[in-house]
Amino acid sequence: MDCKPQTFTGTEGAVGLLRWFEKAESVFAICNCPAGDRVKYAAGTLADGALTWWNAQVQLLGIEAANATTWDDFKELIREEYCPRDEVQKLENEYYDLKMVGSEVEAYVKRLYELADMCPNLSRPMSRRIELFIKGLPPRVKSLVTAAHLNDLTQIVRLTHKIVDQEVESNSLPPRVSTTTTATPTATASANDNKRKWNDYDKASSVGQTQKRPDNYNNRSISQSSSVNQGQGGSQSQGQYAGRKPRCNKCGYHHFGPCGRICNRCGKAGHEARDCRAPQPKHQQQQNQQNQRQQGQPPQQNQGFRKGCYQCGDEGHFKRDCPQRNQNANDNNRPNNNNAGNNNNNGNNGGNGARGRVFQLGAGDARNDGNVVTGTFPVNNHIASVLFDSSADWSYVSLEFSRRLGINPTPLEAKQIVELADGKTIEASNVLFGCKLDLVGQVFDIDLLPVMLGSFDIVEKVVRIPLPDGESLSVQGHRSGTMVGIISAMHAQKYLQKGYPAMLGLVTNAQSEERKIEDLPVVREFADVFPEELPGLPPHRQIEFQVDLAPGAAPIARAPYRLAPGELQELSNQLQELLDRGFIRPSSSPWGAPVLFVKKKDGSFRMCIDYRELNKVTIKNRYPLPRIDDLFDQLQGSSFYSKIDLRSGYHQVRVREVDVPKTAFRTRYGHYEFLVMPFGLTNAPAVFMDLMNRVCKPYLDDFVIVFIDDILVYSKNKEDHEHHLRLILELLRKEQLYAKFSKCDFWIREVHFLCHVVNEKGIHVDSTKVDAVKNWAAPKTPSEVRQFLGLVGYYRTFIKDFSKIVQPLTSLTQKNTAYSWGTKQEEAFQVLKQKLCSAPILSLPEGTEDFVVYCDASIQGLGCVLMQREKVIAYASRQLKIHERNYTTHDLELGAVVFALKIWRH
Helix, strand or coil: CCCCCCCECCCCHHHHHHHHHHHHHHHHHHHCCCHHHHHHHHHCCECHHHHHHHHHHHHHHCHHHHHCCCHHHHHHHHHHHHCCHHHHHHHHHHHHHCCCCCCCHHHHHHHHHHHHHHCHHHHCCHHHHHHHHHHCCCHHHHHHHHHCCCCCHHHHHHHHHHHHHHHHHCCCCCCCCCCCCCCCHHHHHHHHHCCCCEEEECCCCCCCEEEECCHHHHHHHHHHHHHHHHHCCCCHHHHCCCCCCCECCCCCCECCCCCCCECCCCCCECCCHHHCCCCCCHHHHHHHHHHHHHCCCCCCCCCCCCCCCCCCCCCCCCHHHCHHHHHHHHCCCCCCCHHHHCCCCCCCCCCCCCCEECCCCCHHHHHHCCCCEEEEEEECCEEEEEEECCCCCCEEEEHHHHCCCCCCCEEEEEEEEEECCCCCEEEEEEEEEEEEEEECCEEEEEEEEEECCCCCCEEECCCEEECCCCCEEECCCCCCCCCCCCCCHHHHHHHHHCCCCCCCCCCCCCCCCCCCHHHCCCHHHHHHHCCCCCCCCCCCCCCCECCCECCCCCCCECCCCCCCHHHHHHHHHHHHHHHHHCCEEECCCCCEECEEEEECCCCCEEEEECCHHHHHCECCCCCCCCCHHHHHHCCCCCCEEEEEEECCHHHHCEECHHHHHHHCEEECCEEEEECECCCCCCCHHHHHHHHHHHHCHHHECCCEEEECCEEEEEECCHHHHHHHHHHHHHHHHHHCCCECHHHCEEEECEEEECCEEEECCEEEECHHHHHHHHCCCCCCCHHHHHHHHHHHHCCHHHCCCHHHHHHHHHHHHCCCCCCCCCHHHHHHHHHHHHHHHCCCCECCCCCCCCEEEEEEEECCEEEEEEEECCEEEEEEEECCCCHHHHCCHHHHHHHHHHHHHHHCCC
């Protein structure tokens, strides 16, 4: 394959630069270009102004440094030169404001991908790219795509194509601009003369019920016109379907989703011919009368039109389109139900013999049926289960629920006959006028007929409701939360009569996993310790946060970082929240730190203040944090645990008034300073640890241990734990320290604390850390080696001969040592992973007796094991220092003993 490079002159703009990057990288892949030669190759494709610029860079950097530039650094250099900040700003603004025009999905997706590549700050992570993609869709398409709850961009784009196709076919969106001929004039005319719409549910897209033109009708039109064209000398290929919809094996036509019911009279979906209220074609009426004459029967006019309008009795329209109903609405009168009572059963359309029909399902049936939309909404301030049925003629309410609405029923002048889904009929003799249905903030007046319904309270017949401002209200129904299909008793009886096999099973309700504070002994007495939000500024405590500066330090202020539009909105919201709580105030301080955002696991943003410059000139607080192994030593003999996590612990400590200006930070929306201890300051952990030690001092190491804002209460039995927990919660209430209930655990027999798992059997390695080590790829740089050693080193007390095993890896982190990953390193890497994945349970020490230390020494290092009553308490090891390699064997063994006794002072 020939490699054809693309030249770049510097005048192509941002899009041309991106195309040049893509072309160069594709050539690299085709030609297997080494990483070190990519910049040389790319420089050879520069021309005119771009070549002049690169030559200047070579003279500035030097030939060797220029040739050593990586491809990523080269891209950054050329992007800064030929894609300046103001142009990037324009592209980012275009990306953020990009909207899809008409139905041109391909153009919208193409431009979105281009802008995403040129604006990586706005397109990462993928959730943000998806958010911007959906944001630019037309309102109706956006609502349907959002309702699908997809998190894969490819699936979202595919779904958007389907929805736009449906909208184009229903004339809700203009057709795409196309340069190809799709049909002959005859076929086009035939299709335009027979436009039809239908309502179907596409289960594949999971976007609810959507109005669209039946796909099979387009095929029907093309087939008809095809035969005409062939008679006129046309080719058969002109009548073949050329769209993207699959051919349905059930109906023989092309469409997405399940094959719904299609009326053979009007061609619309959602009902059958026996329920159709459209008038028969004239030629069909004549054919029916001719057949009746041949059979010796008197011809009947309008035979088959018994399904007329339920308002006036006329055929050809539904009740919602009835002129009489519209006239009554304009006169502010209630619907006239006289016609409903003048029923006769002779089959003529002169009387309203048609019965009202109600779609009655159980809750399980409705949620599992793709063609049914349900929801829970207030009706007259009473919560009701609502089922939306487009084929119902009235809105109905159960007799039991109707008594709660507080509206006196009004007798109908004539009873309504209601046909249920199973064919049975019931009578409705009353109506409740002026009921209020609240759909997500929009209140609608509805009239309800009380009837004997099943498990639903109301049957309503709209899913999309037009609003006065031209928008439409979309109602998203409930979805089934179970993978088990549920059917009604009526369906079950029908299947049993047909001979389907049946099995009897016991179904029980699963226990709710949601914890409630009122269900926890002792804890329920201290609900005020677990508020949803901090009540405001904390009280003045015995310790306040202070910032002591090095002598001669001057105020430092940095310009705010540039933020994306979404981050600016988040910044505005969080600033307002902090102001409302009184945690910050406007500032005029000469200090100022910039703000940035970090994405949390749940997708929300955490506001962080970059206090690095302030930390450099701050005198460090040397208050010690407790050793983790010392904390675990206190847990000996315990079997009941409660873990308490303070809510925004740092914000529960005030900043000393004279130091408040030093906490100032600068944003686009103003200059502010913290009145409470912010996150990111160098002395914050030490100050908070000091506070907690003073607060918990009466009980510290007796039945409670504290590490910064994590409190662990431990006890030997249930009775003691009840007493201990009560004391700690009373202490927190007294000190006005508040905890976050969702992050606390009470009355548990096994606790996750400081990346360890503790129970009455001992200390275990946290399984999540084991999984991280198990899936860790082999390091490729010294920094990655240090990261791996940092993780496994945290659990070194679980690994025998840790220092001996890790020696080949630590040698790679030394200065002036070439990085070479060989057989020894790979073997040590795998052994460490295996050791940690199968780490033993370390017993907690009991008392101060029966401890035994086993020591060993070799030229590779020192190792020892602490045991008590034949149970391993801990492992320890280290490598030899340079001068220790000259020791005799006797001295090495003695050094191992000294090393062990210095570590373990039990």
